[in-house]
Amino acid sequence: MLVILLRRLAVSIPLLFAVSFLTFLLVSLTPGDAAYTVLGSSATPDQLAALRQQMGLDQPILVQYLNWVTSALQGNLGHSLITGQSVSEAIFQRLGPTLSLVGIATVAIVVIAVPLGLTSAVRGGRLATSIDTISFAGVAVPNFILALFAIPVFAVWLHWLPPSGYVPLASSPNKWALSLVLPVATLAFGAVGIIAKQTRAAAEDVMSSEFVTVQRANGYARQSIIWKHVLKASAVPIIAYLGVVIVTLFSATVLIETIFAIPGLGGLAVQASSQGDLPMLLGVTVVFTLIIVLINIVLDVVYALVNPKVTFR
Numbered sequence: 001m002l003v004i005l006l007r008r009l010a011v012s013i014p015l016l017f018a019v020s021f022l023t024f025l026l027v028s029l030t031p032g033d034a035a036y037t038v039l040g041s042s043a044t045p046d047q048l049a050a051l052r053q054q055m056g057l058d059q060p061i062l063v064q065y066l067n068w069v070t071s072a073l074q075g076n077l078g079h080s081l082i083t084g085q086s087v088s089e090a091i092f093q094r095l096g097p098t099l100s101l102v103g104i105a106t107v108a109i110v111v112i113a114v115p116l117g118l119t120s121a122v123r124g125g126r127l128a129t130s131i132d133t134i135s136f137a138g139v140a141v142p143n144f145i146l147a148l149f150a151i152p153v154f155a156v157w158l159h160w161l162p163p164s165g166y167v168p169l170a171s172s173p174n175k176w177a178l179s180l181v182l183p184v185a186t187l188a189f190g191a192v193g194i195i196a197k198q199t200r201a202a203a204e205d206v207m208s209s210e211f212v213t214v215q216r217a218n219g220y221a222r223q224s225i226i227w228k229h230v231l232k233a234s235a236v237p238i239i240a241y242l243g244v245v246i247v248t249l250f251s252a253t254v255l256i257e258t259i260f261a262i263p264g265l266g267g268l269a270v271q272a273s274s275q276g277d278l279p280m281l282l283g284v285t286v287v288f289t290l291i292i293v294l295i296n297i298v299l300d301v302v303y304a305l306v307n308p309k310v311t312f313r
Contacts (some may be wrong), residue, residue, distance in 0.1 A: 005148035005297060012293040016286060017069075023285045026064045027260065027278055055081055070280060077286075080272075087283035090268065095287070097166050098257070098264035102249045104180060105188040109245065113192045114238065117199025118226060121207060135197045137191020142254040147186040151259075154182060164261040183260045187252055191245045198241050202234035209233075235306045243299045247292055 043051075052058045056067065071078055077087035120128040155163035161182050167175040207230055254266035261267075265284050273282035 001162060005301070008300070009293075012290075015293065016289055019070070019289045020072075020282055020286055021065060023282055024068070024278065025061065027273065027276065027281055028061050028064075068279065071102055072282075072286070077283040077302040080280045082279050082280075083274050087279050090280065091265065091283055091287055094263055094265050094268050096168070097262050098250075098253055098266060100164075100169070100176075100180060101183055101187065101253055101256070101262065101264060102246070105184045105191075105249055106242075106246055108184060108188045109191045109195055110242070112188075113195035114199050114231070116192075118203050118231060118234075120196065121200045121203035121230075122226060131193060131196045131200065131282075134193030135190075138191070140195040141190070143186050143190065143252045146189055147182070147256060147259045150182055150186055164259075166260075166262045167170050179262075183256050183262060187256050191249070194236065195241065195245060199238055201236060202237045203230050206230045206233040232306070236303065239299055239303050239306060243296055244301075246295055250288060250292060 049058070056064060059067075068078060070191065077091075080090065090302055116127075116131060120131050151163050162179055163177055163182075169176040203226075230292050250285045253264060254269060256262070257264040257266040258270055267283045269281060269288075271277075272284060
């Protein structure tokens with residue numbers, strides 16, 4: 001298994017290069033640059049040209065990218081063109097809030113959606129209809145729209161939760177949890193309905209299989225059949241879809257962190273993109289890609305453990 005995992009990591013290396021190069025190319029082609037952001041509209045052409053030369057922005061795009069790759073392979077992601085801060089340091093400072101947001105949202109989705117899906121597969125009726133409605137609403141209503149409605153209701157009118165901001169876990173566990181309730185809820189809402197619907201569909205297929213019929217005929221308790229056997233057999237498609245959901249959560253954090261003023265990687269990416277800060281944006285993009293690659297590898301391992309018929313190829 002270790003050899004296969006190393007192969008998966010090796011295959012991911014070209015992906016990292018491709019993503020970083022496309023990011024570099026797209027940002028380089030956008031109007032404006034970091035020199036203009038630093039000096040402002042009052043800067044003279046000579047001043048802009050001098051600063052661009054100092055930052056290395058006057059070099060061809062391919063040369064700039066190769067210089068960045070050379071430094072990155074040595075463990076140096078460079079420094080921000082705007083603040084001069086180390087990219088690695090900035091990413092490390094912002095990694096915690098993003099992982100907290102996505103991690104808690106993922107746990108909430110699994111804990112809520114899987115039991116809902118199993119229960120609706122057994123009972124059907126209104127519960128199944130409700131899950132279909134939530135799933136449809138989750139797909140139709142973007143996360144940021146839901147966030148813009150949740151803030152005035154739960155923070156302004158009811159005063160139950162803070163409207164924005166992030167409190168580190170080490171400072172106050174209670175305030176940390178409260179600061180994440182609204183962001184996690186808006187981030188996970190749509191995915192709960194989708195995963196619950198997928199769970200119900202998978203469970204219904206398993207419940208109609210012969211081995212479940214045999215277990216019922218042998219007198220096994222229905223709850224035991226559902227939670228021990230049906231859930232395990234349904235886990236394969238659920239895990240496969242969960243990987244897609246986690247990737248979607250990471251992409252959605254860009255807007256959610258901006259709306260709720262959470263100092264995470266998503267907000268850092270937006271800031272770096274608007275300022276033309278290439279080293280910072282490249283660092284965030286590579287870290288995001290690496291996190292997603294590692295998550296997919298972990299899910300592949302879990303997938304294989306749950307379903308022994310699946311082999312790595």
